[in-house]
Amino acid sequence: MSTTTEALPGGATEQAVRGHKRQLSEGARAERRLGWMLCAPAVIVMLAVTAYPVGYAVYLSLERYNLELPQAIKFVGLSNYGAVLSSSYWWEALWVTVLITVISVAFTLVLGMLLALLMHRTLFGRGTVRTSALIPYGIVTVAAAYGWQYAWTPGQGYLSAAFNNSAPLTAQFQAIGVIILAEIWKTTPFMGLLLLAGLSLVPEDLQKAAMVDGATGWQRFTRITLPLMKPAILVALLFRTLDSFRIFDNIYILTGGNNGTGSVSILGYDNLFNALNLGIGSAISILIFICVAIIAVVFIRGFGTAAPGTDIGKR
Amino acid sequence: MAAVSTTSRQKFGWWTANLVVIALALIPVLWLASLSFKTPTAVLNPSFIPAQWTWGNYTQILSTTQFIRPLINSIGIGLIATFIAVVLASMAAYAVARLRFPGKSVLIGMALLIAMFPAISLVTPMFSIERALGLFNTWPGLIIPYVAFGLPLGIYTLSAFFREIPWELEKAAKVDGATPFQAFVRVIAPLAAPGMVTTAILVFLFCWNEFLFAISFTSTLTSRTAPASLAYFSGSSQFTVPTGPIAAAAVVITIPIIIFVVFFQRRIVAGLTSGAVKG
Numbered sequence: 086m087s088t089t090t091e092a093l094p095g096g097a098t099e100q101a102v103r104g105h106k107r108q109l110s111e112g113a114r115a116e117r118r119l120g121w122m123l124c125a126p127a128v129i130v131m132l133a134v135t136a137y138p139v140g141y142a143v144y145l146s147l148e149r150y151n152l153e154l155p156q157a158i159k160f161v162g163l164s165n166y167g168a169v170l171s172s173s174y175w176w177e178a179l180w181v182t183v184l185i186t187v188i189s190v191a192f193t194l195v196l197g198m199l200l201a202l203l204m205h206r207t208l209f210g211r212g213t214v215r216t217s218a219l220i221p222y223g224i225v226t227v228a229a230a231y232g233w234q235y236a237w238t239p240g241q242g243y244l245s246a247a248f249n250n251s252a253p254l255t256a257q258f259q260a261i262g263v264i265i266l267a268e269i270w271k272t273t274p275f276m277g278l279l280l281l282a283g284l285s286l287v288p289e290d291l292q293k294a295a296m297v298d299g300a301t302g303w304q305r306f307t308r309i310t311l312p313l314m315k316p317a318i319l320v321a322l323l324f325r326t327l328d329s330f331r332i333f334d335n336i337y338i339l340t341g342g343n344n345g346t347g348s349v350s351i352l353g354y355d356n357l358f359n360a361l362n363l364g365i366g367s368a369i370s371i372l373i374f375i376c377v378a379i380i381a382v383v384f385i386r387g388f389g390t391a392a393p394g395t396d397i398g399k400r
Numbered sequence: 401m402a403a404v405s406t407t408s409r410q411k412f413g414w415w416t417a418n419l420v421v422i423a424l425a426l427i428p429v430l431w432l433a434s435l436s437f438k439t440p441t442a443v444l445n446p447s448f449i450p451a452q453w454t455w456g457n458y459t460q461i462l463s464t465t466q467f468i469r470p471l472i473n474s475i476g477i478g479l480i481a482t483f484i485a486v487v488l489a490s491m492a493a494y495a496v497a498r499l500r501f502p503g504k505s506v507l508i509g510m511a512l513l514i515a516m517f518p519a520i521s522l523v524t525p526m527f528s529i530e531r532a533l534g535l536f537n538t539w540p541g542l543i544i545p546y547v548a549f550g551l552p553l554g555i556y557t558l559s560a561f562f563r564e565i566p567w568e569l570e571k572a573a574k575v576d577g578a579t580p581f582q583a584f585v586r587v588i589a590p591l592a593a594p595g596m597v598t599t600a601i602l603v604f605l606f607c608w609n610e611f612l613f614a615i616s617f618t619s620t621l622t623s624r625t626a627p628a629s630l631a632y633f634s635g636s637s638q639f640t641v642p643t644g645p646i647a648a649a650a651v652v653i654t655i656p657i658i659i660f661v662v663f664f665q666r667r668i669v670a671g672l673t674s675g676a677v678k679g
Binding site for chain 1: 411417418421422424426429431435444446447491499503504507516519520525526528552612616626627631646647649651653654658660661668
């Protein structure tokens with residue numbers, strides 16, 4: 086029996102409905118029960134750690150709740166959201182986050198594509214290239230971030246020395262540049278691997294046919310490879326964009342969010358642990374969640390990104 | 401394609417490109433290694449190769465609980481969370497890949513949502529919940545969120561692997577009178593082992609790397625993990641920045657990753673690509 090027909094979600098329900106009419110056989114019912122039983126623990130853990138806290142955050146965000154003033158807890162409606170949305174800190178953090186996300190994802194896409202083409206087509210040292218590329222992917226972000234921080238410290242770092250003893254981490258735009266650089270270094274291999282998988286789905290025959298027809302390498306890339314890879318590229322972009330929007334580790338180590346380099350995640354963290362304000366912190370959490378939801382909807386509805394997994398059953 | 405015609409000039413081009421990639425990937429890591437071997441005075445010299453070499457930074461960090469304890473926490477929390485996540489994800493992935501039951505697409509959608517979830521949105525409410533439940537600054541306080549975030553990764557990767565398994569064997573086992581559960585445990589699980597190892601590596605790397613929860617839900621050495629501990633290192637005096645020891649600690653937590661990557665490169669590549677794109 087092929088998995089293709091059997092795992093179709095639509096088909097499965099149809100079959101289930103038909104089965105109902107004919108009365109579910111004992112085996113089908115046992116299969117259902119087993120399916121639910123096997124999924125239940127995973128579902129419970131995932132809900133307990135995400136859905137419940139998010140619901141709780143919605144509730145907290147409607148309260149005035151400062152850990153230093155536990156007596157003063159009071160329902161305040163939407164005023165926390167008003168406070169966040171009218172604060173220049175929120176808008177600056179959002180702007181910094183969007184800037185880092187857009188630039189780093191754009192660079193990562195181009196460099197990741199080059200890396201994927203190299204990994205796909207190189208005949209020499211393929212294993213070595215892949216192994217080396219996996220190191221930035223696997224390395225602890227915090228460890229790498231310290232490396233970048235020291236490299237850009239005047240008097241200590243080789244990169245700072247190479248650029249006239251500059252101290253980029255002390256100025257807003259230069260620091261954001263260093264943060265973006267650290268992000269690109271860390272995430273390009275992942276992008277490259279996702280695109281490599283898409284690349285391997287492009288039929289070799291098409292390429293050869295186009296070559297026979299006299300298409301140049303660039304034409305083959307833009308007319309054949311890219312269109313066929315579009316779904317893979319969109320999925321990779323969606324993942325990278327959402328991941329980049331959550332940026333925290335690199336900024337925390339590199340600048341601590343000083344000099345106007347804090348992302349929305351840094352802002353949320355500072356609000357909880359420095360201002361000890363659960364109400365405002367929760368409002369920020371919910372606003373970030375809404376931003377992420379908007380990005381996902383734009384990708385899936387706007388660009389027609391096939392959400393990975395929605396077709397998992399269709400194969 | 402490159403096989404069509406490889407002139408020596410093309411060969412040279414590929415080699416150069418490969419070398420550039422390898423250099424770009426490794427130089428930042430080598431820089432950390434170099435810093436970790438520098439003496440406190442050599443740290444103040446920006447040369448890439450240490451002027452004076454020392455093991456001092458390593459002996460310093462490995463002789464105090466400041467780093468050893470977080471290292472033990474990281475290993476313990478990572479292994480336990482990975483084990484639980486892989487077991488739960490295998491069960492769910494088997495159901496997704498093999499069984500017919502209503503609600504399958506809900507499960508997949510939920511896993512996808514969680515994979516995209518902004519972790520910071522959970523930090524404030526989880527901090528409050530963990531304090532109320534007494535989970536704050538304990539191992540389970542980190543293990544539970546790590547399992548939850550490891551699950552989507554595990555379910556995707558494993559259901560991709562499970563689809564490749566020769567299921568006729570399972571049917572054969574059922575013909576021989578095995579229940580679906582027995583068929584799962586006795587026949588399929590051993591065949592699924594390679595996929596499970598890959599998934600375990602990916603989930604462990606995630607736990608090993610995680611920083612935001614680690615600094616938010618811990619406050620002392622009892623549960624602080626290694627990445628979080630780096631931010632709390634102190635120099636020998638108030639005015640010395642502990643560059644050398646931090647670099648040494650960063651190298652120590654990078655070593656397991658290099659070992660994984662060198663020995664399991666194929667598996668990691670297969671795991672990342674199968675789950676993410678084909679899924």
